[in-house]
Amino acid sequence: MTEQRDYRSTVFLPKTDFPMKAGLPQKEPGILARWQAEQIYAKTREARRGREKFVLHDGPPYANGDMHIGHALNHILKDMVVRTQTLLGKDAPYVPGWDCHGLPIEWKVEEEYRKKKKNKDEVPAEEFRAECRAYAQGWVNVQREQLKRLGINGDWDNPYLTMDFQAEATIVGELLKFAENGMLYRGAKPVMWSPVEKTALAEAEVEYEDITSTQIDVAFEIVESKVPELVGAHAVIWTTTPWTIPVNQALAYGPEVEYSLVDCWLSVGPDDIESGAGLARACEAAPWFYDRQRFLIATELLPAFTARLNSQLKGIDVSDLGIERLSFVLDPASGEDGASVRNSFKGSDLAGTIARHPMHALGGFFAEPRPLLAGDFVTTDSGTGLVHMAPDHGEDDFELCKAHGINPKFVVEADGKYRADWPWLAGQGSVINPKFNAPDGPICSDLREAGALLAASADYKHSYPHSWRSKAKVIYRCTPQWFVPMDKVMTHISPKSAADRRWESEGGAIDPKEEHLSDAPTLRQAALAAIADTRFVPDKGRNRIGAMVEGRPDWVLSRQRAWGVPITLFVNRKTGEYLVDEAVNDRIRAAILAHGVDGWSDEAAQDLLGNEYKAEDYERVADILDVWFDSGSTHAFVLESGRWPDLLRPEGYTGPKADLYLEGSDQHRGWFQSSLLEACATRGHAPYKAILTHGFTMDAKGLKMSKSLGNTISPLKVMETNGADIIRLWALSVDYTEDHRIGDEILKGVADQYRKLRNTLRYLLGALDGFEDAERVTVAEMPELERYVLSLLGTLDKTLRAAVDAFDFNTYVRVLLDFCNEDLSAFFFDIRKDCLYCDAPTDPKRRAYRTVLDLLFHALVRYAAPVIVFTAEETWGSRYPEGGSVHLLEWPQIPEVTADVAKWQELRVLRQQVTEAIEPLRRDKVIGSSLAAQVTVPASAPEADLAELFITGTVTRGQGAEGMDSVRVTPSPDHKCGRCWRHLPEVAEDGDLCDRCEDVVDVLEAGA
Known part of the structure; x- marks a missing residue:
C-alpha cells in the first residue's frame, strides 16, 4: 500500500492573531487608555465638524453613590444613539452632566454629621454647603470613571455640573425670568412634606409603598x-x-x-x-x-x-x-x-x-x-x-375650605409635631x-x-406616599411656598405652537390649516401643545406625560433646605410683593456667577439691592429651588451658553435645542416634565424634539432589585468578570421600552451571543489574511452565491438604518446577530470554506469570495462598533494596526446588488432538508462527514452547484416517479480526495487528489 502524502501545507487555512478568547476585563482598560491618550472624542468632533448636527442632551444623574445597573443601561442607550448618529456622518457631540444639589447629597452629608453626633444646623451655612459641594464632586469623579469604563464616548474632561458657578448663575437667571414675567407667586397650599427631611417634596421625589x-x-x-x-x-x-x-x-x-x-x-x-x-x-x-x-x-x-x-x-x-x-x-x-x-x-x-x-x-x-x-x-x-x-393637610380640603373663607392654621411643625401653643x-x-x-x-x-x-x-x-430618599412617610402640609402657576396666561409668550416656531426657524411658512391658540397660552396649554409637537419613543409616553401635565397642580418651586440654588427674590415687607428690577437682577446674577450660591446672603443684601432700596424694607427669601428646576434649566446653560460650542445650533434657530432627551419612564413626572415647563414658560416651546424612555431593570425572576432581597446586579462586578462589551450587548439586546431582566443565566446567554459575533469577526480576519486590492473582482464577475449574499447585506443595511432612525436597538442587535450566525457562519462561510481552503489563490471564485469577505468586514465592524465598542476597536486594529480608530469611520457604502432571492430561499430550505437527512448517518457512524455522502434531490430543485451548497460528495437529481419529491442520502461509493476530503468519482483511491486539487498542487509546486 502506497504511503499517503500529507497535503496540509497546500491548504490555505485562515490565519490571524486575533484570539478566540476575548479576555475583555483585562483588555478593555488598555483600549480605553489609548482612546484617552489619542483624544478620540476630540478627533471625532473635528472629523464631523460642519456636518448635520444631532444633539442628545444628557439628563443629569445625582452625584451620590456608585453606578448601578440602571445607570449602565441608560448611558449605554445614550452612547448607542450618539455613536450610530456619528456613524451616519452627523455631528453628534455628547456632554455628560450631573445633578449636584438637593436632598440626595445634603442627606448624605447630614448622615456624616449624625455619625459624629453633630448638629448640622450649628454649622455655618457656607461651611455646610462647601462639604456638600466636596461630597458631590467626589462622586462625580467616581461615577465619571465608572461610566468611562463602560466605553461611553463623551466630553469627560468638561462635563456639566449644576453646582458650577456658571450653571448656578444661569439657573438663577431662569428663575428671574419667571419673576420678571409674573410667573411666580407665594401662597400657602398643602404640599408633600417630609417630616424627617423637614422640607417640601416634588411629586417625582415621592414613591408609594403598602x-x-x-x-x-x-x-x-x-x-x-x-x-x-x-x-x-x-x-x-x-x-x-x-x-x-x-x-x-x-x-x-x-x-x-x-x-x-x-x-x-x-x-x-x-x-x-x-x-x-x-x-x-x-x-x-x-x-x-x-x-x-x-x-x-x-x-x-x-x-x-x-x-x-x-x-x-x-x-x-x-x-x-x-x-x-x-x-x-x-x-x-x-x-x-x-x-x-x-x-x-x-x-x-x-x-x-x-x-x-x-x-x-x-x-x-x-x-x-x-x-x-x-x-x-x-x-x-x-x-x-x-x-x-x-x-392644612389635604388638597381637596384646602380648596373647599378656601372657597368658604376657612384658612389653614399651620398647626403641624416641620418635624411633624404639633405647635407648642396648640x-x-x-x-x-x-x-x-x-x-x-x-x-x-x-x-x-x-x-x-x-x-x-x-x-x-x-x-x-x-x-401611602414615602420619600424616595429617606424612605419615611410623608404628609400633606400647608406652608408658605413659592409656586409657578399652571393656568395663568403667559402674556410674554406668543400663542403660536412649537411646531409653528420650528417651521419658521427652518424657513418655512405657517400652514393656514393648523389650529392655533387664539390668545396667549397658559403654561399648561403651552406645555400640552409642545407635547403634541414632540416625538415619543415609544409613543405611549405622550399620553403618560400629557395626562400628568393636564392634571398637575401648580409647580411648587421652594424647598426648605441649605444645599441648592437660592430663590433669589426680595419681598417687600409691607406689600408682600417681590421686587422686579432689572439692575438688581443683573447684580444678583453677577454675584452668583462670582461666588456661587454663597453670593446670596444677608451680608450681601444691601449691595445687591443697590442705593435705590433699603435692605431692612425687604425680606431676603431663604428657600432654595426645587432641584427639578435645576435640572429643568440645564438646557439653558448646556445647550445655549456657548461653553460647549459643539452643542450650539446655527444662528437664528429658535426651536428646541436638543434632538433627543433619553431617560427612564419615571422622568415623565421628573426631568422631562420640569424641562418642558421651564422651557415653555421662558421660551414658549419644549427644549427637545423627541423623548425616548426606557423601562426598569428587574432581576431574572422579574422582581424589582433591592439590597434587602439580595438580588442586585452590579455593572462594576459584571465588568470585572465579563467585560463592558457584555453589558453593552445585554443592554442593547433587551426591549428597553418595557421593564426587562438581567441575571447570571441571562448574562451567560449574552456572552454566548458575543462569542458567536466575535468568532464571525475572527473568521473574517483570518480568511482575509494577505488580501490586497489587486485580488478584488467586480460584482459583475461574481458567482451567483456572492451576489445573493451581497443582496442580503444590502437588506441588512437598510434594516439597520431604519432601526437607528427608530431608536430600535433591540432589532438592530438581533438582525445583526442573525445575519452573522445564520446567513454567514451557518451558510455562506460554511459553503465557501472549501473554496477558501482549496482553490488556487488566483481562482476567480476564491477572489470573488474574498472580495465579498472584505466588504463584509468593513460593514460588520462598523455595524458592531456602536454595540461592542472595545471588540470592534480590537478587530479593526488587528487588521489595520496603523488605521486609527474604528470609531472615526462612517457608515459603510454597500453596493446595490440584485439576486434571485426566492431561488436562494428555496435552496436554503432544501439544504436544511439534506442536512437533516445526513445527520442519522453521521450519528450512526455510517459516514464520517457530509463529504462522504451521496445525495439525491428532487428533479425540480433549482439549478446550482448543489454538492458545494450541501457540502457533500456528489448530488444527483431524482429520475422517474421515485425520488422526484424527496431527499435521499446514501454513503458515497467514491474515494476520498487526500486534500479537500470530498468523495468524488475521479479519485482513484483514498488519498489521491481530485482534478481540482491536483491542478492547484501542480501550480504550487511549480511555483516553489
Whole structure:
C-alpha cells in the first residue's frame, strides 16, 4: 500500500492573531487608555465638524453613590444613539452632566454629621454647603470613571455640573425670568412634606409603598340644621390619618349621595335588651351606645360601618353572662305617635348644617362651628360618605375650605409635631409615628374619653406616599411656598405652537390649516401643545406625560433646605410683593456667577439691592429651588451658553435645542416634565424634539432589585468578570421600552451571543489574511452565491438604518446577530470554506469570495462598533494596526446588488432538508462527514452547484416517479480526495487528489 502524502501545507487555512478568547476585563482598560491618550472624542468632533448636527442632551444623574445597573443601561442607550448618529456622518457631540444639589447629597452629608453626633444646623451655612459641594464632586469623579469604563464616548474632561458657578448663575437667571414675567407667586397650599427631611417634596421625589394604618370612625355632634331631626344626631367621619383630627375645620358631603339617619343599639341575644350586665359590659367599650345615639351615614356604606362597629366587640368577654351574642345593630330612626320622621335624604339637604368638634370642650379653635360643605370629591367607595376637612393637610380640603373663607392654621411643625401653643396635644408627635396614631395612642384615647370614637383598628392596608430618599412617610402640609402657576396666561409668550416656531426657524411658512391658540397660552396649554409637537419613543409616553401635565397642580418651586440654588427674590415687607428690577437682577446674577450660591446672603443684601432700596424694607427669601428646576434649566446653560460650542445650533434657530432627551419612564413626572415647563414658560416651546424612555431593570425572576432581597446586579462586578462589551450587548439586546431582566443565566446567554459575533469577526480576519486590492473582482464577475449574499447585506443595511432612525436597538442587535450566525457562519462561510481552503489563490471564485469577505468586514465592524465598542476597536486594529480608530469611520457604502432571492430561499430550505437527512448517518457512524455522502434531490430543485451548497460528495437529481419529491442520502461509493476530503468519482483511491486539487498542487509546486 502506497504511503499517503500529507497535503496540509497546500491548504490555505485562515490565519490571524486575533484570539478566540476575548479576555475583555483585562483588555478593555488598555483600549480605553489609548482612546484617552489619542483624544478620540476630540478627533471625532473635528472629523464631523460642519456636518448635520444631532444633539442628545444628557439628563443629569445625582452625584451620590456608585453606578448601578440602571445607570449602565441608560448611558449605554445614550452612547448607542450618539455613536450610530456619528456613524451616519452627523455631528453628534455628547456632554455628560450631573445633578449636584438637593436632598440626595445634603442627606448624605447630614448622615456624616449624625455619625459624629453633630448638629448640622450649628454649622455655618457656607461651611455646610462647601462639604456638600466636596461630597458631590467626589462622586462625580467616581461615577465619571465608572461610566468611562463602560466605553461611553463623551466630553469627560468638561462635563456639566449644576453646582458650577456658571450653571448656578444661569439657573438663577431662569428663575428671574419667571419673576420678571409674573410667573411666580407665594401662597400657602398643602404640599408633600417630609417630616424627617423637614422640607417640601416634588411629586417625582415621592414613591408609594403598602402600609397598614389605623382607621377610625369619629362622631361629630350636629348642633344646627335645616332638617330638625338632624339636630342632636352625630355626623360620622372615617379617616386613616387620625393625626389630622386636631386640625379639623369642617365636614364635607356629596350633594348627590343618599344619606340615612339611623339609631344604634346593642343586641345581646335573641331579644333586644336595653339594660343588664351584658349591655353594661359592652358599654365599657362603647359608652356612646347607652343613650341610643343617632348617626348620619351614607346609606350605601351602612353595612361596612356596622361591620367596623362590631369589630370593637370582639375583645369583650361575655361568656360568663350566658349571652349568645353581642353586636351593634343599626336601624332607621322611627317616629313616635305617628309623627313623620325623615329617614333618608340627598346630601344637598345638608346645606347649612353645623356640627361641633369632638374636643369642643377645650374652647378656642375647637369651640368654633364645623360647617358641613358640599364636596364633589366625596364618594361612597369607602368610609362613611362624610369626610372631615383639614385644610392644612389635604388638597381637596384646602380648596373647599378656601372657597368658604376657612384658612389653614399651620398647626403641624416641620418635624411633624404639633405647635407648642396648640390647645390639644401641644408639642407632641411625630404625626407619622404609628404609635402616635394607634387605637391606644393619645389621639384615639382622647377621642374615646370624649365619647366620640366609634371604632378604631390598626388593620387598614393601603398604598401611602414615602420619600424616595429617606424612605419615611410623608404628609400633606400647608406652608408658605413659592409656586409657578399652571393656568395663568403667559402674556410674554406668543400663542403660536412649537411646531409653528420650528417651521419658521427652518424657513418655512405657517400652514393656514393648523389650529392655533387664539390668545396667549397658559403654561399648561403651552406645555400640552409642545407635547403634541414632540416625538415619543415609544409613543405611549405622550399620553403618560400629557395626562400628568393636564392634571398637575401648580409647580411648587421652594424647598426648605441649605444645599441648592437660592430663590433669589426680595419681598417687600409691607406689600408682600417681590421686587422686579432689572439692575438688581443683573447684580444678583453677577454675584452668583462670582461666588456661587454663597453670593446670596444677608451680608450681601444691601449691595445687591443697590442705593435705590433699603435692605431692612425687604425680606431676603431663604428657600432654595426645587432641584427639578435645576435640572429643568440645564438646557439653558448646556445647550445655549456657548461653553460647549459643539452643542450650539446655527444662528437664528429658535426651536428646541436638543434632538433627543433619553431617560427612564419615571422622568415623565421628573426631568422631562420640569424641562418642558421651564422651557415653555421662558421660551414658549419644549427644549427637545423627541423623548425616548426606557423601562426598569428587574432581576431574572422579574422582581424589582433591592439590597434587602439580595438580588442586585452590579455593572462594576459584571465588568470585572465579563467585560463592558457584555453589558453593552445585554443592554442593547433587551426591549428597553418595557421593564426587562438581567441575571447570571441571562448574562451567560449574552456572552454566548458575543462569542458567536466575535468568532464571525475572527473568521473574517483570518480568511482575509494577505488580501490586497489587486485580488478584488467586480460584482459583475461574481458567482451567483456572492451576489445573493451581497443582496442580503444590502437588506441588512437598510434594516439597520431604519432601526437607528427608530431608536430600535433591540432589532438592530438581533438582525445583526442573525445575519452573522445564520446567513454567514451557518451558510455562506460554511459553503465557501472549501473554496477558501482549496482553490488556487488566483481562482476567480476564491477572489470573488474574498472580495465579498472584505466588504463584509468593513460593514460588520462598523455595524458592531456602536454595540461592542472595545471588540470592534480590537478587530479593526488587528487588521489595520496603523488605521486609527474604528470609531472615526462612517457608515459603510454597500453596493446595490440584485439576486434571485426566492431561488436562494428555496435552496436554503432544501439544504436544511439534506442536512437533516445526513445527520442519522453521521450519528450512526455510517459516514464520517457530509463529504462522504451521496445525495439525491428532487428533479425540480433549482439549478446550482448543489454538492458545494450541501457540502457533500456528489448530488444527483431524482429520475422517474421515485425520488422526484424527496431527499435521499446514501454513503458515497467514491474515494476520498487526500486534500479537500470530498468523495468524488475521479479519485482513484483514498488519498489521491481530485482534478481540482491536483491542478492547484501542480501550480504550487511549480511555483516553489
